[in-house]
Amino acid sequence: MNPTIAIFGSSRATSDQPLYRDAFKLGKTLAEAGFVIANGGYGGLMEATGEGAAEVGGVVIGVTAPTVFPNRNGPNAAITSEVPTETVGQRIAHLVDSADATIALPGSLGTTAEFIVAWNTCFVAPLSGNRPKLNIAVGPRWHRLVDHLSEELGADSSLVTCVDSMSEAAEIAIDHFDLPESQ
DSSP states (O other): OOOEEEEEOOSSOOTTSHHHHHHHHHHHHHHHHTOEEEEOSSSTHHHHHHHHHHHTTOOEEEEEOTTTOTTSOSSOTTOSEEEEOSSHHHHHHHHHHHOSEEEEOSOOHHHHHHHHHHHHHHHHGGGGTOOOOEEEEESHHHHHHHHHHHHHHOOOGGGOEEESOHHHHHHHHHHHTTOOSOO
16 A cells, blocks of 8 residues: 655645745655655645646545635645545644655644644654654754754654755655655
């Protein structure tokens, strides 16, 4: 079975931005390598990664929260399978728990919540005899946040792989799961 990678990121990015185009390439590269893409199912970087994966026939799971976001018109067109949840907490838990790895892209508070839950899940994994999942964070903001939380709270920074680019994130994920660059 192909590994699932949850990708978190801004819902506000638009298709005319370089960040959106990079996220599209990320989704495409990961799907070509054999990953199932999971994300929040709506617009912005979620849509970009889904569109990239869909372009090469990849599977894209959208974990949505219709009652929380009633103003959104359902999942984006790239979603091949929708998993509706009742709350933001359920949405985040499903994304993190069902994924074999996570990638946090630039985003705001929602993306930060997803990233923190993924990081904490890695931290508590050994308590139940599990290995921490691969947890990648893209961009300088994440690096600063990881450094800050490690210093202030004693959080284990080794549980997060901070990288500068989405292409680096894809390469690390592909290598981690020993997948070919493209199938």
